[in-house]
Amino acid sequence: MLKVGVVGGTGYTGVELLRLLVMHPKIELRYVTSRAETGNRVADLYPNLRGFTELCFSEPAVESLAECDLVFFATPNGTAMKMVPALIEEGVRVIDLAADFRLQDVAVWKQWYGMDHACVDVLAEAIYGLPEINREAIKTARVVANPGCYPTATTLGFLPLIENNLVDDQYLIVDAKSGVSGAGRGASVAALQAESSENFKAYAVDGHRHLPEIKQTLAGIAKHEVGLTFVPHLVPMIRGIETSLYARLPAELTVDLHELYLDRYKDEAFVDVLPEGVMPETRSVKGTNICRISVFRPQQGDTVVVSSVIDNLVKGAAGQAIQNMNIMFEFDEKLGLNQVALLP
């Protein structure tokens, strides 16, 4: 059994990790840490875990976490980078669900996250954990930077177009929508049900932190910088992200776009390209690690539209982390992730 620790188990990505880990047949959950909840039973905070774990929250300490084969960080940005060097020194592998190891350019990191990076050398070896583009590198990585939710949905949506150089990648548009769990479990007026339900709005117009992450990843695929506008919106539902992606096609398009997507993802367990004319719904992936995608050309014009949906807490966070763990430790990639979405 793989010995696993979770640092920062009280937020939404933390509890989602726990939901998946307590049912995973190949792991043993050793530690779930939380400074604020130290000593309290995990299942008292999260009653859905009653009967599934007797663990109590503990202090995050390198000495005890060093017993683990793998440690997940589900902490605020800037926390993991302070503990990871000591852990990998001890031979522990790490998957960070926060942003600490996502941006390779430390100047860009500082610009968007407002702090210096604490371990530039570890950053250099970190692998961006999107299996559909980095599977081989993930297998041997010591540190995996688990992608953000919007970047996951956006990258999987644009990937076949950009790696085949089929669109004008200087004028990409991402109109993204997320459920409210994306704002996290912190107390805030804006995320009260009385404020956010029965409402829809764009937000983060000055720029969202996922913008440089998306641009870095797409640039890596395109082999050059891309131009991209990213506008996130808040949807009055708990879970789910939909991104509507727009790009300009060349005058002469000789590729069948639907076939292109089917072919690109035919061996991917967690990307499901829908039949032509069927639009993906966020509820069809709720609680699951699947990304569902449709690609279409309205009125057979010069614009291609891609709609991709994920559960922001699963393929956009905890589920993708489990997928990365399965790859790193040579388990079946679907182990512990083979679930049917609740419907209705």
Add this chain to the structure above:
Amino acid sequence: MLKVGVVGGTGYTGVELLRLLVMHPKIELRYVTSRAETGNRVADLYPNLRGFTELCFSEPAVESLAECDLVFFATPNGTAMKMVPALIEEGVRVIDLAADFRLQDVAVWKQWYGMDHACVDVLAEAIYGLPEINREAIKTARVVANPGCYPTATTLGFLPLIENNLVDDQYLIVDAKSGVSGAGRGASVAALQAESSENFKAYAVDGHRHLPEIKQTLAGIAKHEVGLTFVPHLVPMIRGIETSLYARLPAELTVDLHELYLDRYKDEAFVDVLPEGVMPETRSVKGTNICRISVFRPQQGDTVVVSSVIDNLVKGAAGQAIQNMNIMFEFDEKLGLNQVALLP
């Protein structure tokens, strides 16, 4: 024009008061106070008020509030009782939307609110502002204690039964349900949409502060203590309260209950007794000052059930306060309250 001030204008009862006051044809809004927001434009905090008021929040100060004919308190419990004596000294009349002047027994006040009462003499003259039972006294009151939301729905539901001594008032049951705006605008994890939507639960099982208020009011109607169980529940919607009231009927019932209710409320502008067999819906009163009520006997048995609905922020708070103002200053009781609920 009546000169009006609002102390504590940033919470949900505060903004609801402002929504009604800016459209009221007989008043002039002089001050809206908030320590935290002093100097900021009211319409910047609440964009629904853009175009309706140019006021900025100001510090709460007796000197300026003394210019007003009437001051509303939409403050946390325990605030009004500290300022009210000075204001009434200046000839200002007061409507308190918090609980400070609701409980006449100061020992009970202290037990449930955890503080000594700051102005027992003023408390003694305060009138409980439920117009359907206290209209005459409200007309001349200097201080009106605006009722709580659950007590309003419960009292109006039980009133005809208890004032006619038709049920066993030692074994009353109130199963109450409230939308999440009842929890207020304070940041809290439990009221996040990700927590409270798609969920239903009972709460406050150790006793809710509205219990002694309900018992005091019903005892006043019955002329003796009543026995009552009150269990509140949280409903995943923004506005609305429904109370289902249960009481035991005597073996021989000679009264037509529906006629009794129709007759009791025939002159009340804001209580609407529905036709037999029609259940009230909270949405039919959303944004309005109306309480809709049905009374029925399931299977013609020995139990009477009353279902009453209000908008917790209107008839349960700000609307009832406007109704009290209209009574106190001899305006038409419906002035500024004659609105049609949004549907759907």
Add this chain to the structure above:
Amino acid sequence: MLKVGVVGGTGYTGVELLRLLVMHPKIELRYVTSRAETGNRVADLYPNLRGFTELCFSEPAVESLAECDLVFFATPNGTAMKMVPALIEEGVRVIDLAADFRLQDVAVWKQWYGMDHACVDVLAEAIYGLPEINREAIKTARVVANPGCYPTATTLGFLPLIENNLVDDQYLIVDAKSGVSGAGRGASVAALQAESSENFKAYAVDGHRHLPEIKQTLAGIAKHEVGLTFVPHLVPMIRGIETSLYARLPAELTVDLHELYLDRYKDEAFVDVLPEGVMPETRSVKGTNICRISVFRPQQGDTVVVSSVIDNLVKGAAGQAIQNMNIMFEFDEKLGLNQVALLP
């Protein structure tokens, strides 16, 4: 592998059965029938099943269903009773999720369901499938009547009190609340999101069909008729039932109610009695087969209150059906039902 058929696979209890069956390790799903959808792929109607089944809907026919060891009926009331006699003749065992075999008194059946019963002899042998009271009889039953959702939550809530004769069972009150999936997947104006969300109301005031079912079951436990008022309400959420149960205690109560409940359910895998002072939330059982229960005495008075929650589509329908299947075929009772609720 157990060969299983599902008659009526297009409603919400049907798709919930399919969600659980496709993951159950001991069964083979042979047929899913639907007259309206014959020939269409199940996963086209329910995209959450893409990748989990390649089955198409077929016509319901005794000849093919006779190949099965077990057939579930997830059909409208009145359908199963016409096909079941032929199926049990062929040696097929049956679990009916509709009401056809729930009421033993055919006069009561006709009164509430408006039709004559089609197979009174089969009805006589049918077992009411609430494992917590009928586990032994279920093991050998040919026909199991899967309980209704409200009756499941209500019976499990009252059970320890009534079987120990601790309350006045002539004056029981059930204030029940259900999410909108309880209304089924039929097109109706009242269940449109624009109508039912942001709304709360009591309904079925003339009497709900689950009333005679509850009274029959509680009478069986009490060994005499009970008196009971049942008022259901509609909650603006998809899944979940909460029942608040009220009963009068004798003047002298010598039993610790919390201990009583803990003891009664200590061997039940799917009933979880919460610690004192903790109220159950419907979301903590969403998608799972668990019933969570709290029992308390407000202000230590003469009224006991029980709050019980279930997922109406799982412990209130499809999950309980799987639990009954596991018992009938001597599988581990939790097989295929060991899931953690999604939270948030």
Add this chain to the structure above:
Amino acid sequence: MLKVGVVGGTGYTGVELLRLLVMHPKIELRYVTSRAETGNRVADLYPNLRGFTELCFSEPAVESLAECDLVFFATPNGTAMKMVPALIEEGVRVIDLAADFRLQDVAVWKQWYGMDHACVDVLAEAIYGLPEINREAIKTARVVANPGCYPTATTLGFLPLIENNLVDDQYLIVDAKSGVSGAGRGASVAALQAESSENFKAYAVDGHRHLPEIKQTLAGIAKHEVGLTFVPHLVPMIRGIETSLYARLPAELTVDLHELYLDRYKDEAFVDVLPEGVMPETRSVKGTNICRISVFRPQQGDTVVVSSVIDNLVKGAAGQAIQNMNIMFEFDEKLGLNQVALLP
């Protein structure tokens, strides 16, 4: 008093018209027609109107409607065009809230609505009722085609850019989102709360009927055909539309976009341009006739983004119809429309 009739009073635009008309001080509501509900009280179908109207639904008949000065059609597409010629013959003026008089090209009409147009000559004189571009023509119109909801939000959002020729109008992108009331009050599985809440998706990918309407209007402003991609999405809330509009700016932009919008709409009572950096929220216009707009350039790049919000049933339907009525009959344009949105 203006004598007014409403044909088709049972849908959501119908009841919203009634909500506004019963409070309008200058009109007298004579007829509300509905074949299906003839003889029933309007307030029995819509309990929010209890106390505001005693009218019963009647059969739609030219003879009685001819008594009116103005008739609103809130009927399915294709109904108004059959009755309007007879009504205007009688001197009645008409505002059609359906699509019958929106598209001037009858071939385009037939392509998108699947029927021949029944009164091409009347169509030719119909005025597209968007006051912000057609106020003068509306004043004297006999027939006003009330705009669709998406076209209203989109046109008001693009208007200043396109009439000043500031963007590449051959590559406009409209990512639009609507609450579920936009689907109407017809019973349908897809609009059940159990289906549409907790879900987000794009729809109508083959082309939405509002596409030709938007293109016609923008072409009229630009004085030439425009190129435009329009993708609507369904938001799990009752009311509200948000459109995010994307267009490419020229390399050298010499105009202050925010000033441009402020200036364009400074005399418009129902268009509110927000301060820079503030995004509009749909809830801030719920129940009101206001369109709130923000314009911004992410990262000061070559793409302009406009976010505009309306209430689809008010500025997107019934409110705009009242605004048109006020213009046609020389009332104050805001009469009966001066309301504060409910918040929260």
